[in-house]
Amino acid sequence: MLEDHVTPRRVVILGGGFAGLFAARALRRAPVAVTVVDRCAHHLFQPLLYQCASGILSEGQIAQPLRAVLRRHHNVRCLLAEATEVDVPGRLVHAVRPDGGTIALPYDDLIVAAGVRQSYFGHDEFAEHAPGMKTLADALDIRRRLYRAFEMAESATDPQERQEWLTFALVGGGPTGVELAGQIREIAGHTLDREFHAIDAAGARVLLFEGSDAVLAAFGPTLARRAAGTLRSLGVEVQLGTIVTGVDERGLTVRDHDGRTTRIDARTVLWTAGVEAPPLAGALARATGAQQDRAGRILVEPDLTIAGHPEIRVVGDLMSLDKLPGLAEVAMQSGAYAGRMIRHAVEGRTKQPKPFKYLDLGSAAYISRGRAVVKVGKLNVSGVTGWLAWLFIHIGFLTGFRSRFGALLSWLIVFASGARRERAFTSGGRNAPAGPGSGPPPPASTPPVH
């Protein structure tokens, strides 16, 4: 043990999401030197990302500096860099800093918690017109697109164009798609309904396309049916068994069960339909001989290590094990398990470790004010009861008191009045993407609108 203190075992954790964070926390009292590497400086509370996108919560309410969260973990060091390659024989991670410089990090144990990203199933050209929602930057981009669409509708002079700006298409009927659909209808009907002159914001169309036969299929048929009913009662046009075959600047093309193709004019298309592993997973698989599943996730042993590499563990969304879903709860538990296993090894425990077992604490999806679906074991809860359960769960899990209090206040306001405190978006600033004047040269003036 004394020697361990002199040259502590080096644990490198790739990713500061739920999985990486819980791994680091599990190592708090272990005599190891932990390095958490993430390409973002913050830990993101991803389940509430849609509330940042929809203007309820600020960035700071869902994203806290990783090093602030881990401040009291004196054996943890945080580094802002993107891991690009693993030198498995040399036990070295290569990472790129934001300025392009590279660093090499030696490890004794490696925990890969790099997560997944949006997948377009081979149609990466859709991404430009149909952004996904995985990062804070994505959420701010979606916030910009949502609120700007109403602004564009207000200033449009052509009725067709106006209608296109007031049509929002969502691809994917999982929790994120359902939550966003509910949010957009609420924004239209409760937040913006009395702020415009030329348009009827409350009449905005929201279409939700899902390839399978149910939204929120993971919640089981009962809740899936209730969720679809709630969405329809909110005015969301739910289209099941529908596959998206094309996306462009002005809308999308879908094909239904019967092979019928339909064109939908919508200036805002958001994509939440699938995920895939980042390039790091491929690099790791090549270096270790690990198998990848269809989405590129890495198959792990029951103890979350890569076969033949007891020093490398894969946790969270990037781990492929027993078809476990990509939920925050799975990430937390698998990350904590990996950290615990290393602690036990350092402490010299010789007992064969128990395999990782996911304890299903239930899942929840928010649909609109006062309505959510929650599944805990065989218990299905929806409506107001579901919403209260949702509130309780999320208040409990929000990291840190300050975020929790601020979020409660923001929720109180939006539930009571529909007002959203975080609607500001950048568009005309020097550093903003494609604001006025930065695009192509303007065409000839249209006739006066007044």
Next chain:
Amino acid sequence: MLEDHVTPRRVVILGGGFAGLFAARALRRAPVAVTVVDRCAHHLFQPLLYQCASGILSEGQIAQPLRAVLRRHHNVRCLLAEATEVDVPGRLVHAVRPDGGTIALPYDDLIVAAGVRQSYFGHDEFAEHAPGMKTLADALDIRRRLYRAFEMAESATDPQERQEWLTFALVGGGPTGVELAGQIREIAGHTLDREFHAIDAAGARVLLFEGSDAVLAAFGPTLARRAAGTLRSLGVEVQLGTIVTGVDERGLTVRDHDGRTTRIDARTVLWTAGVEAPPLAGALARATGAQQDRAGRILVEPDLTIAGHPEIRVVGDLMSLDKLPGLAEVAMQSGAYAGRMIRHAVEGRTKQPKPFKYLDLGSAAYISRGRAVVKVGKLNVSGVTGWLAWLFIHIGFLTGFRSRFGALLSWLIVFASGARRERAFTSGGRNAPAGPGSGPPPPASTPPVH
């Protein structure tokens, strides 16, 4: 009056800052049709922009949707577009929408409240490495640069590079420069002091360069002296009588009173040294024959109209009159005056209007926790008293209860613990701005004053 209601007089207001907002408010009960055109959808509380940049306040706490602020003004319409030209004989404003489309807005009265932007005094190549702080996008860019600099220092392996990341240079000793200097020292010493392993965050160097012989010169010699003393006691290296002659990615070159040239290695350089009128001012001057001052601001008559054009008024920072300073208070009063004049004219008042007279209610600059300088007439207040006055003034002026309450809470937290709730920045996201150099620098319009 009846006819007025059938075809109400059309008032177009260019800009939704303090001047434009107060003009629209002054017209609330007038039988006119008001259109406020701004390239941002929000009204920005610019005096607190530095607190957004430094991670105390969120975007929503300092920027509220213009149309939400004006929701109860039923004769006001808001449009998201950037005015580019004024057809003076045709009484038509041409504006560009975010997608590049153009609109033309006819007016009977025009209020130009388009503000000013950062000036680099003919050295627009500095902009890439030394961003200014005028917009919400600027503030988020500065927030990213500030917090990323500490991250880069932490991961740097070369001691020289590490020191460069821990050196912050501010150009310009006006309120914004002073406020930012205080903020960076506070971030280093109170917010980040216990979060890093490889660096001593509290030891970060902050240099403030000012061309004249005083910081906060507009506050008079007594307060200027006290402000410089406070800054020095905070550890800010105040360098007066120093002109910046070059800026690049790695630092800047300065020349002092005696002509000595010094190179300073600093990876973060921020520019708050001057302002200039946007291109619209030039277009308006050419179309009306109006004079522009050295910074491109438009010279107005005592009633804020352009000579020979009683239908066009210029207000706020863009107005050049009696050397009035570019303060929020001047913008509010001039905007309100212009709106009132139009209301009087519509109401048929024939009395010759009184010229605009600015009532100096005082000015305030925040330096650090518990320290601010406030000048009201001949009264000079600094230290804790000044800070309490600052708090009182800013709480009073923050638009809307929600922002006020949230800001109070954020201030309470940062004053008590140094913790900043809004430190999240985007950097690795797919949609994040490309970072340094993503936008074209503004064109030059004034000769260097340095």
